[in-house]
Amino acid sequence: xxxxxRLTINYNKKETTMVSYVLTTLLLAIQTVRISTTTVTAIxxxxxxxxxxxxxxxxxxxxxxxxxxxxxYRFVSYPSTCDAVDLWQGVGVxxxxxxxxxxxxxxxxxxxxxxxxxxxxGVSIGYSKSCGNTDIGTVGITATAVGSDVWxxxxxxxxxxxxxxxxxxxxxxxxxITFNSDxxxxxxxxxxxxxxxxxxxxSASVDNPTVHHIATSNSQGCADPFVWKDPDDTAGTPYxxxxxxxxxxxxxxxxxxxxxxxxxxxxxxxLGNPKPNWASDSNxxxxxxxxxxxxxNLAIFSSPQSNGVHRMGVVLSVDGAKSRKWNTYSxxxxxxxxxxxxxxxxxxxxxxxxxxxxxxxxxxDDNAGGAMYTRLWMHEVSISLEDEDLLQLVGEPxxxxxxxxxxxxxxxxxxxxxxxxxxxxxxGIYYYLFFASGKYCQPSYSQGVARSTSIxxxxxxxxxxxxxxxxxxxxxxxxxxxxxxxxxxxxxEIGSWFSIFHASEGLNCNRYPYVERLLWTDDYWPVVVTxxxxxxxxxxxxxxxxxxxxxx
Numbered sequence: 001x002x003x004x005x006r007l008t009i010n011y012n013k014k015e016t017t018m019v020s021y022v023l024t025t026l027l028l029a030i031q032t033v034r035i036s037t038t039t040v041t042a043i044x045x046x047x048x049x050x051x052x053x054x055x056x057x058x059x060x061x062x063x064x065x066x067x068x069x070x071x072x073y074r075f076v077s078y079p080s081t082c083d084a085v086d087l088w089q090g091v092g093v094x095x096x097x098x099x100x101x102x103x104x105x106x107x108x109x110x111x112x113x114x115x116x117x118x119x120x121x122g123v124s125i126g127y128s129k130s131c132g133n134t135d136i137g138t139v140g141i142t143a144t145a146v147g148s149d150v151w152x153x154x155x156x157x158x159x160x161x162x163x164x165x166x167x168x169x170x171x172x173x174x175x176x177i178t179f180n181s182d183x184x185x186x187x188x189x190x191x192x193x194x195x196x197x198x199x200x201x202x203s204a205s206v207d208n209p210t211v212h213h214i215a216t217s218n219s220q221g222c223a224d225p226f227v228w229k230d231p232d233d234t235a236g237t238p239y240x241x242x243x244x245x246x247x248x249x250x251x252x253x254x255x256x257x258x259x260x261x262x263x264x265x266x267x268x269x270x271l272g273n274p275k276p277n278w279a280s281d282s283n284x285x286x287x288x289x290x291x292x293x294x295x296x297n298l299a300i301f302s303s304p305q306s307n308g309v310h311r312m313g314v315v316l317s318v319d320g321a322k323s324r325k326w327n328t329y330s331x332x333x334x335x336x337x338x339x340x341x342x343x344x345x346x347x348x349x350x351x352x353x354x355x356x357x358x359x360x361x362x363x364x365d366d367n368a369g370g371a372m373y374t375r376l377w378m379h380e381v382s383i384s385l386e387d388e389d390l391l392q393l394v395g396e397p398x399x400x401x402x403x404x405x406x407x408x409x410x411x412x413x414x415x416x417x418x419x420x421x422x423x424x425x426x427x428g429i430y431y432y433l434f435f436a437s438g439k440y441c442q443p444s445y446s447q448g449v450a451r452s453t454s455i456x457x458x459x460x461x462x463x464x465x466x467x468x469x470x471x472x473x474x475x476x477x478x479x480x481x482x483x484x485x486x487x488x489x490x491x492x493e494i495g496s497w498f499s500i501f502h503a504s505e506g507l508n509c510n511r512y513p514y515v516e517r518l519l520w521t522d523d524y525w526p527v528v529v530t531x532x533x534x535x536x537x538x539x540x541x542x543x544x545x546x547x548x549x550x551x552x
Contacts, residue, residue: 047519047527047528047529047530048201048204048470048471048530049159049160049199049201049464049527051099051101051112051115051153051162051199052099052204052205053099053100053101053112053205054098054099054100054204054205054206054207054208055098055099055201055202055203055204055205056096056097056098056099056201056202056203056470057096057097057098057099057199057200057201057202058075058076058091058095058096058097058199058200058202059075059076059095059097059162059197059198059199059200060074060075060197060198060200060407060463061073061074061075061076061087061179061195061196061197062161062195062196062197062198062463063181063183064181066183067404067405068405068406068407069407070183071183072089072090072183073087073088073089073183073184073185073186074087074088074089074407075087075088075089075090075091075095076095076097076188076197077094077095078094078119078121078125078138079094080094081121082119082120082121082123082138083137083138084137084138085125085136085137085138085188086186086187086188087179087186087187087188088186089186091200091407093120094120096119096120096202097117097118097119097125098117098118098119099115099116099117099118099153100115100116100118100124101114101115102114102115102116102150113152113153113154114150114151114152114153114167115150115151115152115153116149116150116151117149117151117164119138121138123138124138124149125137125138125149125151126138126148126149127148127149127166127169127190128148129147129148129168129169131169131171131172131173131174134174134189134190134191135189135190136177136188136189136190147167147168148168150166150167150168151164151165151166151167151177152164152165152167154194156196157522157523158196158523159462159464159521159523159525159527160198160199160200160462160463160464161196161197161198161199162196162197162199163176163177163194163195163196163197164176164177164194164197165194166190169190172190173192174189174190174191174192175190175192176190176191176192176193176194176195177189177190177194177195177197178190178191178192178193178194178195179195198463198464199464200408200464200468200470201468201470201471202470203470204470204471204473209473209474210472210473210474210530211473211474211475211476212258212472212473212474212475212476212481212503212514212516212530213258213259213260213263213475213476213514214263214475214476214512214513214514215241215258215262215263215264215500215512215513215514215515216251216263216264216265216266216512216513217263217264217265217266218266219512220249220266220512221243221510221511221512222241222243222244222249222251222502222511222512222513223243223244223245223486223502223511224243224244224285224286224287224348224421224486224502225241225242225243225486225487225488225500225501225502225513226241226242226243226286226287226288226289226488226500227239227240227241227256227488227490227498227500228240228289228290228291228488228490229291229490229492230291230297230320230321231291231293232291232293232294232295232320232321233321235252236254237252237253237254237265238252238254239252239253239254239255239256239264239490240252240289240321241253241264241500241513242270242287242288242289242299243287243513244284244285244286244287245282245283245284245285246269246282246284247269247270247271247282247284248269248270248271248284248287248299248301248326249266249268249269249270250266250267250268250269250270250321250322250323251264251265251266251267252264252265252267252321253265255492256490256492256496256498256500256515257498257515258514258515258516258517262515264513267322267323268323268324269323269324270287270299270323270324270326271284271315271324271326271327272324272325272326272327273324273327275329276313276329276330276331276332278303278305278311278313278329278330278332278333279301279303279313279315279329280303281303281304281305283303283304284301284302284303285301285302285303285310285347285348286301286302286347286348286349286421286486287299287300287301288300288301288349288350288351288488289321289351290351290353290358291321292383292385295317295318295319295320296316296317296318296385297316297317297320297321297325297326298314298315298316298317298351298383298390298391299314299315299316299317299326300312300313300314300349300350300351300360301313301315301349302345302346302347302348302349305333305345309344309345309365309368310345310346310347310365310368311333311334311336311345311346312333312334312336312346312347312349312362313329313330313332313333313334314329314330314334314390314391315327315328315329315330316328316329316385316390318385328390330388330389330390330391331388331389332389334346334349334360334391334393335393336362336377336379336393336397338364338377338397344364344365344366344367344368344369344371345364345365345368346362346363346364346365347362347363347365347420348362348363348420348421348422349361349362350362350421350422350423350424352378352424354426354455357380358380358381358382358383359378359379359380359381359424359455360378360379360381360391361376361377361378361400361422361424362376362377362422363375363376363377363419363420363421363422364377367411367412367413367416367418370413371413371416372411372413372415372416372417373402373403373404373411373416373417373418374402374403374411374417374418374419374420375399375401375402375403376399376400376401376402376419376422376433376435377397377398377399377400378397378398378400378455378456379393379394379395379396379397379398380393380394380395381393381394382394398456398457400433400456400457400459401419401422401433401435401450401457401459401461402419403416403417403418403419403437404417405461406437406448406461406463408437408438408444408446408464408465408468409437409438409444409446409448410438410439410444411438411439412439417437418437418438418439419435419436419437419448420435420436420437420486421434421435421436421485421486421487422434422435423435423487423488423489424455425489427520427526428524429453430451430452430453430524431451431452431453431454431455431459432449432450432451432526433449433450433451433452433459434447434448434449434466434487434489435447435448435449435450436448436485436486436487437465437485438483438485439483440483440485440486440509441482441483441504441508441509441511442482442483442507443469443482443483443507444469444483445469445482445483445484445485446465446466446467446468446469446483446484446485447465447466447467447468447484447485447486447487447499447501447528448461448462448465448466449461449462449466449525449526450462451524451525462525466487466499466526466527466528467484467485467487467499467501467528467530468484469481469482469483469484471484471528471530472484472503472530473530474505475505475512477505479505479506480505480506481503481504481505481514482503482504482505482506482507482508483503483504483511484501484502484503484514485501485502485503486501486502487499487500487501487502487528488500488501489518489526496517497517497518497519497520497526498515498516498517498518499515499516499517499518499528500513500514500515501513501514501516501528502514516528516529516530517529
């Protein structure tokens with residue numbers, strides 16, 4: 001049967017120079033000692049980026065350091081006739097490949113390693129067993145050539161990155177799927193160089209979809225969920241959640257988990273009255289909160305101004321994280337007017353505390369002004385509860401990430417890309433900058449992440465989304481989840497990490513909150529566990545029925 005891959009935390013990372021390698025190794029060793037008492041040990045789990053029987057994927061060729069849209073011929077592809085295989089410059093039905101496990105060969109992590117790669121035509125991608133023929137394709141063969149479509153998928157050691165070996169060419173030098181380093185070439189063939197491919201989930205097996213449970217007790221909606229742990233809680237419900245819209249719904253829970261019994265209970269509206277002019281419009285977006293101790297909490301959200309542009313302000317509670325207690329508002333919006341922001345305003349504020357410094361992150365709403373890409377910013381702030389503005393900006397803003405470089409990020413602006421909803425955490429030596437991407441309430445909406453050893457960057461983006469429509473399952477009502485993202489991330493009292501994200505059940509904009517585990521891979525990237533159950537037993541390789549592959 002299928003087994004689940006073991007993910008461990010193992011701090012040891014190569015860097016590009018000898019100096020940085022030595023420094024990083026020392027820091028990693030220190031961090032290993034520092035976090036060993038709070039980190040959950042190795043956990044058996046399945047993730048959407050471990051090959052799953054019956055699941056469908058896109059496979060993206062890795063062209064060294066080429067950043068999208070460089071080297072557009074990236075995706076393993078076949079025509080509608082399914083009579084050839086090469087690389088193509090976009091994704092769609094002719095780039096969908098379904099993995100069918102054919103035996104129980106497993107690697108040391110318990111991951112099934114041998115597969116058939118099935119096209120939408122029902123034929124498999126195969127090869128000749130003759131060492132003199134290095135073609136790959138989907139041409140039918142006779143029963144005597146059974147096995148010439150068997151591939152071994154081997155992890156490169158990097159998250160979501162795999163290569164393909166023709167199992168029944170073990171005596172041949174050329175047995176790996178390879179491609180030309182010339183970006184203008186799109187042929188695929190067998191070679192002696194095992195080139196790497198990123199795996200992008202398109203859909204999970206219909207035989208065993210993950211069921212995600214709405215994380216509110218009465219199945220209330222919650223867009224842009226933000227969760228934190230209240231250090232001043234005395235009611236036994238320390239985990240708080242707030243959501244976009246109106247007077248900002250406040251929920252609480254005694255614990256964090258994906259099961260129904262761990263749901264959040266509605267406590268009432270967060271905001272009290274009266275509200276100042278800057279917060280008078282009820283279309284309030286993406287609230288977040290930072291606990292200050294002694295019952296004090298400072299929340300940030302954006303609200304439309306008289307010109308329709310969203311700007312951000314803050315509101316204080318001095319009487320705990322309770323309904324309607326956030327009632328002391330800043331006298332004005334944050335003065336974050338930046339050059340070249342296309343007049344889109346600022347949204348999705350996020351507090352981050354690093355040592356004795358506090359920062360605010362946000363998205364300039366560039367796409368609202370028609371810009372082709374959007375940006376995330378960071379500004380140091382000083383919290384001053386005696387000041388009528390509650391926050392003072394310190395120094396200058398820093399742009400820490402933009403939306404370019406990843407093919408799966410789109411925008412409401414045609415041909416553009418969009419990221420939003422920044423969340424920053426520190427884990428080990430890395431700062432992890434999470435972001436939502438694409439068009440909200442649409443299948444393209446997803447959750448990504450970038451990381452850096454410096455708080456101000458540069459940040460390197462992970463090449464695959466943490467959450468996507470293709471990587472999640474169904475709701476309790478059996479309907480496919482659409483557009484997962486705008487997540488928050490929290491660590492519970494025993495050191496386990498969780499992601500709380502919203503998604504719609506079906507293609508609508510009724511967004512609900514869901515909770516899933518967050519783990520860390522061997523190469524120090526986070527991964528959201530969106531299919532925590534075993535998959536069906538692999539299908540045995542037929543002994544006589546025809547399969548599809550090139551003629552030997």
